Amino acid sequence: MIHNVWTVAMGDRNAMASMLEELEVMDEVLAEIYTAAPLFSPLKGSAGEALFAVLCACGYNIRKLLAHLRALWLLILLIVSYAQPIGPCRNPVGCAA
Numbered sequence: 001m002i003h004n005v006w007t008v009a010m011g012d013r014n015a016m017a018s019m020l021e022e023l024e025v026m027d028e029v030l031a032e033i034y035t036a037a038p039l040f041s042p043l044k045g046s047a048g049e050a051l052f053a054v055l056c057a058c059g060y061n062i063r064k065l066l067a068h069l070r071a072l073w074l075l076i077l078l079i080v081s082y083a084q085p086i087g088p089c090r091n092p093v094g095c096a097a
Helices: 013-040 045-083
Strands: none
Touching: 013 045
């Protein structure tokens, strides 16, 4: 039996709609993982298959989290690369008059 994913969320209706879309994607991913798990699950028994499906879903979430962290890191690098020096310039070659 495949159950729908659960979550706890807060926010306005736009945030809830976004969360609903993410939950629908997770339902599909978990259904695919669960139906494929008996074919390649290294864990034995129905409890092992359920645990394997949960661990695969965790891997999916970690990949999503890493993608967001990568984007944040690139934004930070972009901001730092365009930052102007604060205070007097001590390098006479690189300072504008």
